[in-house]
Amino acid sequence: MSAYHPNRNATKALCLSPKVLQLTVKLLFIIVLTCLVGCQSTQSNVQNTDINTLFYDDYFTPVSTIDTDDIYQLPEAFVAKFRRQYLAENTLRSNNILANEWLAQYIGATNGGFEYRDHYTRPAAETVLNRQGNCMSLVVLSAALAEALDVPVEFHDIDVEPIWDRRGGFFLVNGHVNLNLMPPEDNITVLFRGSKMLVDFLPERSLRAYQSKRVNKRQLSAMYYNNVAAEALVKNDYDQAYALVKKAILLNPQFVAAINTLAVIYRHKGYQAEAEQVYRTALQVNPQDLSTLYNLALILGEQDRLIEWAEVHKVLELARINNPFYYFDMAQQAYFDRQYQDALVWYKRAVEKADYRHEFYFGLSRAYWATGEQRLAEKNLKRALALSDVDNKQRYQSKLQAMRQY
Numbered sequence: 001m002s003a004y005h006p007n008r009n010a011t012k013a014l015c016l017s018p019k020v021l022q023l024t025v026k027l028l029f030i031i032v033l034t035c036l037v038g039c040q041s042t043q044s045n046v047q048n049t050d051i052n053t054l055f056y057d058d059y060f061t062p063v064s065t066i067d068t069d070d071i072y073q074l075p076e077a078f079v080a081k082f083r084r085q086y087l088a089e090n091t092l093r094s095n096n097i098l099a100n101e102w103l104a105q106y107i108g109a110t111n112g113g114f115e116y117r118d119h120y121t122r123p124a125a126e127t128v129l130n131r132q133g134n135c136m137s138l139v140v141l142s143a144a145l146a147e148a149l150d151v152p153v154e155f156h157d158i159d160v161e162p163i164w165d166r167r168g169g170f171f172l173v174n175g176h177v178n179l180n181l182m183p184p185e186d187n188i189t190v191l192f193r194g195s196k197m198l199v200d201f202l203p204e205r206s207l208r209a210y211q212s213k214r215v216n217k218r219q220l221s222a223m224y225y226n227n228v229a230a231e232a233l234v235k236n237d238y239d240q241a242y243a244l245v246k247k248a249i250l251l252n253p254q255f256v257a258a259i260n261t262l263a264v265i266y267r268h269k270g271y272q273a274e275a276e277q278v279y280r281t282a283l284q285v286n287p288q289d290l291s292t293l294y295n296l297a298l299i300l301g302e303q304d305r306l307i308e309w310a311e312v313h314k315v316l317e318l319a320r321i322n323n324p325f326y327y328f329d330m331a332q333q334a335y336f337d338r339q340y341q342d343a344l345v346w347y348k349r350a351v352e353k354a355d356y357r358h359e360f361y362f363g364l365s366r367a368y369w370a371t372g373e374q375r376l377a378e379k380n381l382k383r384a385l386a387l388s389d390v391d392n393k394q395r396y397q398s399k400l401q402a403m404r405q406y
């Protein structure tokens with residue numbers, strides 16, 4: 001999902017220096033119940049022939065999905081206008097600006113740039129018309145715009161700490177991808193002006209402390225498909241989720257997150273044996289992937305395979321305390337049991353783990369109000385409001401108004 005604190009409602013267009021623009025990719029790593037995603041391995045222990053045995057097409061109704069090329073396809077009329085704008089603005093300058101520098105400024109223009117919005121992943125054509133999108137939508141759009149100007153692009157998967165989200169009964173852990181807009185491949189030009197433009201949505205984050213690895217467009221497309229598969233799964237659209245995640249795995253058979261998503265689909269459809277098969281395949285790619293281990297432990301526990309369950313659970317017990325929603329759920333239980341001081345302790349621990357979640361601050365506000373700490377209650381409700389999404393903003397505003405009138 002990370003030091004972004006994207007879910008700190010970074011809804012403004014990218015307002016950065018000319019040399020650094022920032023844009024994030026919201027990757028949804030589906031996890032059932034509580035777990036912490038670990039670093040993904042790049043081992044090649046699973047071959048394409050093995051991956052094909054994971055798919056059970058007969059269990060699902062075939063549905064149409066977006067083709068890979070269409071993810072990045074922009075409307076022809078927009079592309080023509082976009083190129084004219086680049087040429088026109090270059091003509092007005094005394095010194096021509098390189099295409100990658102101009103594109104970076106275009107994406108992050110204070111007026112007319114692109115804004116981070118909502119949870120939903122869209123193809124480039126929709127994002128460019130709406131002038132807004134979630135993180136994956138924006139990075140896909142950036143890649144499409146770069147292609148329109150023949151700007152080379154490098155994608156990087158950043159190994160950041162996870163950003164946690166919870167929707168529809170699932171925990172979603174958000175990873176991070178950024179990209180570099182490269183200078184023209186003209187050797188003469190590069191000699192004089194060879195700077196590349198970092199595109200990353202998180203201006204407050206210093207990326208120096210994080211490891212990264214190059215990913216190609218095929219791998220990025222797999223991430224896109226896993227995103228939209230996760231979103232379909234949250235809506236219980238299993239046929240769509242299956243079709244999409246299958247595409248993700250076929251594009252990148254080493255993508256543990258997508259393999260894990262496939263297993264979650266099977267498990268929710270009641271296909272326990274198939275889910276276990278897929279989880280064990282994911283562990284061939286990365287034996288230490290905690291999301292896979294946790295989901296496998298659920299199956300083992302349900303089947304009373306306690307010796308196997310205990311071996312897996314030893315690893316997972318340490319991981320549980322890293323999930324902020326573990327503390328949040330404990331706080332909620334204490335609050336509804338009217339154990340308000342205990343609730344405050346748990347809410348504070350949740351905030352320490354994830355200070356970008358509006359519901360944690362709202363919980364703190366309620367607990368402080370219950371203990372008579374009205375000033376702290378209002379302070380935390382204001383913080384919840386500042387971090388809230390569109391769905392919760394009006395509710396928090398109403399509660400804040402009522403609190404002030406009390």
